[in-house]
Each structure stands twice: as structure tokens, then as C-alpha cells.
Amino acid sequence: MRVVRKLLETLFALILILWVLLPIYFISSLSLSTRKEVFSFPKPFIPREVSVDILRFFVEAHGTVRSLLNSVVVAFISILIVLVVSLPAAYALSRRRFRGRDSIMLFILTSRMLPIPLLAIPLTNLYIAMRLYDSLLGVALLHAAMALPFAIIILTGIFVKISKDFEEAAYIFGASKTKTFLKVTLPMALPGITAMLIFTFITSWNEVFAASILTVENRTLSAHVLNVMQASPIYFKYAAGFFLSLPAMVFIFLIRNYLFEMWGGLQSEK
Amino acid sequence: MRSDEKIYLLLAPLVLYILFFFLSPFGSAFKLAFFNDSGKFTLDYIVKTIKDVRFYSALKYTVLFVVTIIPLQLVTAFVIALYITRRGSSWLMFIVSIPLAISDLAAGLIFLSVFSESGFLNSFLYSLGLIKRPIYFLSYQNTWFLFLAVVLAEHWRATSIVLLILVAGLQMIEKDFHEAARIFGAGFIKEIYFVTLPLLKPSIQSALIIRTIFAFQMFAVVLALAGDMIPVLSGEAFFWYSLYRNPHIASVYALIIILISVFFTFVYLRVMRQEL
Numbered sequence: 237m238r239v240v241r242k243l244l245e246t247l248f249a250l251i252l253i254l255w256v257l258l259p260i261y262f263i264s265s266l267s268l269s270t271r272k273e274v275f276s277f278p279k280p281f282i283p284r285e286v287s288v289d290i291l292r293f294f295v296e297a298h299g300t301v302r303s304l305l306n307s308v309v310v311a312f313i314s315i316l317i318v319l320v321v322s323l324p325a326a327y328a329l330s331r332r333r334f335r336g337r338d339s340i341m342l343f344i345l346t347s348r349m350l351p352i353p354l355l356a357i358p359l360t361n362l363y364i365a366m367r368l369y370d371s372l373l374g375v376a377l378l379h380a381a382m383a384l385p386f387a388i389i390i391l392t393g394i395f396v397k398i399s400k401d402f403e404e405a406a407y408i409f410g411a412s413k414t415k416t417f418l419k420v421t422l423p424m425a426l427p428g429i430t431a432m433l434i435f436t437f438i439t440s441w442n443e444v445f446a447a448s449i450l451t452v453e454n455r456t457l458s459a460h461v462l463n464v465m466q467a468s469p470i471y472f473k474y475a476a477g478f479f480l481s482l483p484a485m486v487f488i489f490l491i492r493n494y495l496f497e498m499w500g501g502l503q504s505e506k
Numbered sequence: 507m508r509s510d511e512k513i514y515l516l517l518a519p520l521v522l523y524i525l526f527f528f529l530s531p532f533g534s535a536f537k538l539a540f541f542n543d544s545g546k547f548t549l550d551y552i553v554k555t556i557k558d559v560r561f562y563s564a565l566k567y568t569v570l571f572v573v574t575i576i577p578l579q580l581v582t583a584f585v586i587a588l589y590i591t592r593r594g595s596s597w598l599m600f601i602v603s604i605p606l607a608i609s610d611l612a613a614g615l616i617f618l619s620v621f622s623e624s625g626f627l628n629s630f631l632y633s634l635g636l637i638k639r640p641i642y643f644l645s646y647q648n649t650w651f652l653f654l655a656v657v658l659a660e661h662w663r664a665t666s667i668v669l670l671i672l673v674a675g676l677q678m679i680e681k682d683f684h685e686a687a688r689i690f691g692a693g694f695i696k697e698i699y700f701v702t703l704p705l706l707k708p709s710i711q712s713a714l715i716i717r718t719i720f721a722f723q724m725f726a727v728v729l730a731l732a733g734d735m736i737p738v739l740s741g742e743a744f745f746w747y748s749l750y751r752n753p754h755i756a757s758v759y760a761l762i763i764i765l766i767s768v769f770f771t772f773v774y775l776r777v778m779r780q781e782l
Contacts, residue, residue, distance in 0.1 A: 245589070245593075248589060249589075249595075249598060252586060252598070252601075252602060253598070253601055255662070256601055256602055256604055256605060256662070257601065257604075259616050259617060259619070259620060259662060260604070260616065262616070262619040262620055262625075262626050263615070263616040263619045266619045274624065275624050276624065277623075277624040277628065277629065277632070277640055278628070278629035278632040278633055279624060279625070279626060279629040280629075281626075320519070321519045321520050321523050322520065324516040324517075324519070324520075325516055325517045325519065325520035325521075327516065328513045328516035328517050329517070332513055334510055334513050335510075340517060340521065343521075343524070344520070344524060347524050347528040347529075349715075349716075349719050349767075350528055350531075350532070350764065351719070351722065351723045351740075351760065351763045351764050351767060352723055352740075353723065353740055353743040353744070353756070353759065353760040353763055354531060354532065354535055354760040354761065354763065354764050355527065355528065355531045356531075357531075357535065357538070357743065357747055357753055357756045357757050357760050358530075358531040358532075358533075358534030358535045358537075358538055358753075358757060358760075359527075359531050359534075360747075360753065361534060361538075361753070362530070362531075362534065377527070378527060380523075381523060381524065381527035381528065384520065384523065384524065385524075388520070438607045441609075442607070442608075442609030442610075442611075442612075443609075444609065444610075444611050444725075444726050445723070445725060445726070445740065445744065448744070448748060449744070449747055449748060458609060458611055458726075461611065461615075462611055462726060462729065465615075465729075465730065466729075466733060470618070470622060473615050473618055473730070474615065474618065474619055476612075476615055477612050477614075477615025477616045477618065477619070477730075478616075480608075480609060480611065480612040480615070481608045481609075481612040481613075481616065484607035484608045484609070484612070485604060485607070485608070487607055488603060488604055488606055488607040489600075492600050492603070495603055495606070495670055
């Protein structure tokens with residue numbers, strides 16, 4: 237009986253792992269083959285040859301490199317904005333219980349629940365008036381807004397964990413509040429802040445609706461792929477799928493310890 | 507300056523930023539949906555949207571996706587979450603959360619490698635001797651299969667979010683409750699029904715609301731797998747804006763999306779309060 241149960245449990249875990257990893261294996265093996273091989277049928281489970289032919293085609297295709305650079309620039313501007321706006325706010329939220337704290341937290345959380353089409357479409361008129369339409373800064377401003385609510389949750393959680401005692405020790409030795417924050421609190425919070433920034437990067441890298449609506453020429457990679465894929469050959473789509481998910485998989489590995497902070501924090505704030 | 511004032515000063519940039527980017531579009535969306543370019547009130551855009559043939563199928567498919575995907579995700583995530591918390595297996599948790607950071611566009615393209623004509627599903631069926639030549643799964647003649655492909659891709663991508671929320675919730679339930687249940691002779695099923703589920707209610711609620719709100723915006727995954735063969739609300743908003751250059755009707759769609767999201771959230775909260 238015990239053996240059967242153990243066996244069933246192992247089987248369950250195995251199916252789970254296969255379900256998650258097989259699609260990733262499929263897209264990788266197709267993206268790392270040749271344009272000819274993609275159309276061969278039936279396909280062997282283990283690829284006959286490994287080649288960068290398709291990936292090279294994707295990278296050399298018109299618009300790929302430019303939109304890739306755009307994606308990186310947009311993500312970094314978003315990160316900068318998130319950092320500047322969220323650090324002081326999260327610090328304040330973590331250090332004090334003050335009037336209106338819970339309502340501010342609730343307000344931040346519910347704001348993220350607004351659908352992206354509702355944010356992006358009306359924003360175009362405003363952006364045209366502000367000369368932000370079709371600009372990387374415009375896209376980054378919205379991406380930062382989308383990442384802010386979760387950034388606040390993660391950061392507040394991190395600051396709460398850092399004991400006030402360290403700060404008080406710094407005050408006793410005569411450090412000012414700003415100096416204490418920069419020299420004592422910030423270094424201790426650094427790993428968590430990095431995780432939050434990586435999360436912001438992924439949010440921006442993945443976002444496709446707003447990036448397509450708010451730009452015409454200056455597309456991010458996701459928006460570029462979305463707009464050309466209907467007219468592109470299937471190996472372009474494979475390579476795009478592979479390329480787009482690559483940083484996501486690397487980053488999820490880097491921030492794995494903070495995943496619960498993010499989504500688990502959701503309940504404690506409710 | 508009093509220290510309370512200082513706190514509000516630290517919070518001001520955040521609150522202003524969010525107010526600007528989340529609330530100001532709300533007003534503009536209403537303006538675009540109900541006023542024409544010369545600023546006169548009109549219901550033309552609403553009428554035009556409702557009269558559009560694709561509107562009904564977009565509404566139908568969006569709701570169908572939501573009511574298929576979310577219960578499915580909730581049940582699988584709950585089973586996996588129970589397994590992971592009981593085994594305390596962190597590497598399994600890590601593997602299962604890999605799709606978490608993958609975008610819906612990428613997930614759609616990834617599943618293309620499974621369902622395309624010369625893809626792996628066809629190759630698998632062929633090697634089993636079940637088919638003689640590849641089946642064209644993703645065609646307009648197989649709408650039900652297009653639907654299924656999108657459901658699978660979404661399930662693959664977004665179940666990990668539900669799972670994380672549920673595992674976090676399960677870890678907060680104290681061991682004492684389980685011990686008490688066992689002392690009073692509750693079996694596995696009874697323990698889950700009378701102890702675990704009621705205590706997990708807040709987590710289930712947040713998972714449900716988050717997933718539903720995001721599922722009503724489903725768009726890129728559908729476009730990647732089904733093109734415009736399966737219309738969804740977000741996709742129509744996108745087409746009306748970028749293809750037909752009509753921000754008014756695109757705004758009507760955006761408002762419809764938030765309207766049904768709010769409606770569903772409200773229904774969940776009501777039902778969950780009575781049940782469980």
C-alpha cells in the first residue's frame with residue numbers, strides 16, 4: 237500500500253514536470269534547427285541536427301535588432317522610474333502605521349486591476365498632445381505604472397523585515413535619517429530590490445498591448461513580433477517564441493526566492 | 507515639519523503617479539465612448555459596437571475562455587499546491603513556476619510548436635500509427651480545436667500564478683488545525699473539505715479575482731494560435747484602434763471589458779461569502 241502510494245506520487249510529479257518542460261523543449265528544439273528541418277514530417281523527438289540557422293534568420297530579419305534595443309531601453313527607463321517612485325513610498329509604508337495607510341495600500345493594489353486596453357487606448361490622445369506618442373519614454377511610463385503596485389508590495393515586505401534596531405544604532409552614532417537610509421537600510425535591502433527590478437524588467441519585456449497601441453515606429457520586441465507575425469513564416473514565429481521566453485526563464489531562476497514575497501504578500505495586505 | 511507630513515511627502519509621488527496613469531484614462535475612455543470628435547454626446551459608438559457581427563462572438567468566446575480556463579486552473583493548482591506543501595518540495599515548486607514569467611504572446615508561439623502542421627502532436631500521433639498524414643489542427647474549420655489549443659496554452663502559462671497564491675495560503679494555515687482534524691477522526695477528504703478549503707478561502711478569492719481580471723484581457727495568446735479566427739474583446743479593441751483607426755469604438759470595448767470584470771468579481775465575492 238505504501239509502495240503504491242509512493243509510486244503514484246512520483247508519477248504525479250513526473251507528469252507535472254513533463255507538462256511544464258515539454259513545450260519548452262519543443263520550442264527550443266525547433267528554434268535550434270534549420271529552416272528546412274522545420275517543415276519535415278514526422279519530427280523525431282530528438283532533433284537530427286542543431287543549428288543557429290533559424291535564430292540567425294530571426295535576428296537578421298528587418299526590425300528585430302532595433303525593436304530588441306527598444307525593449308531594453310524601455311525596460312531600463314521603467315526600472316529607473318519604479319526605483320525613484322517606489323523606494324521612498326515603500327519605506328514610508330513599512331516604517332510607520334499612519335492614518336490612511338491601509339486605504340493607500342488598497343488603492344495601489346486595486347489600481348493594477350484595471351484592464352490594459354482601458355489604460356492604453358485613452359492614453360494615446362494625451363500622449364499625442366504631450367508629444368509622447370510613438371516614444372520609448374511614453375511606453376516606459378506606462379510600463380512603470382503597471383509594475384509599481386507589485387514593486388510596492390515586494391519592497392514594503394523587505395523593509396518590514398529589516399529591523400529598526402540597526403537604524404536606531406546609526407542615529408545614536410549621529411547619522412542623519414537620509415544617511416542612515418542610504419548607508420544602513422538600503423544595502424540590507426539590496427537583494428530584494430534587485431529581485432523587484434528584475435520583476436519590473438519582465439513586466440516591461442512581456443507587455444504587448446500598450447506597447448503596440450502607443451507606438452507606430454518605435455516598437456518593443458514583443459510589439460514588433462505581434463505586429464509582423466501574421467505575415468511571417470512559421471520558423472520566424474518559433475524563433476520569436478523562443479527568444480521572447482528566454483530572459484523570462486533566466487529571470488525566474490534569479491528571483492525564485494522572492495516569488496512568495498510577491499504573491500504571498502497579496503494576502504497579508506488584504 | 508511634523509513626521510506625519512513627511513510620510514505623506516514620501517508617498518506623494520507614488521499616489522500622484524498612479525492617479526495619473528490609472529484614473530485619468532478612465533475619464534478619457536468615457537469621453538471617447540460617448541462623445542464624438544466635435545464634443546457632442548452620442549450613442550452612435552455604442553450602437554455601432556453592438557451591431558457589429560464580431561462583437562457577439564468576441565463576447566461569447568471571451569466569457570467561454572474565462573469560464574473554462576479558470577475553474578480548470580483553480581482545481582489543478584489546488585491539487586498541485588496540496589502535493590507541494592505536503593512534500594515540501596521546493597525544486598518542484600521552482601520547475602512549476604517557470605512559465606510564470608513567460609508572456610502570453612510567447613506562450614501562444616510555444617504551443618504553435620505542438621499544434622502546427624508538422625508539429626510535435628502530429629508527429630506523435632503519426633508515430634503511434636493513429637494518423638496517415640498530418641492534421642491541420644489550427645484552421646478555421648476546427649474552431650473547437652483552436653479554442654482547446656488556446657485553453658491549453660493559457661493553462662500552461664498562468665496556472666503557476668494561482669499555484670503560488672495557493673501554496674502561500676496553505677503555508678499560512680497552522681499545523682494545529684490539521685492535527686485537530688485528525689484527532690477527531692477526519693479522513694483526507696473530510697479534512698480538505700472542512701478544514702483546508704475554508705481556511706484557504708482568502709487565497710482562493712484573490713487567485714480567482716486576479717486570474718479573472720487578467721483572463722478578460724486575453725489577447726496575444728489567441729492571436730498567436732488562432733489569428734483572427736477566434737475573436738476576443740481585447741483583440742477587437744486592438745483591431746479597432748490599430749487597424750480601423752477608431753479610438754471611439756476601441757474605448758467602448760475597453761469599457762465593456764472592465765464592466766464584465768467588475769461584474770464577475772462582484773459575483774465571486776457574493777457567492778464565496780455564502781458558500782464554503
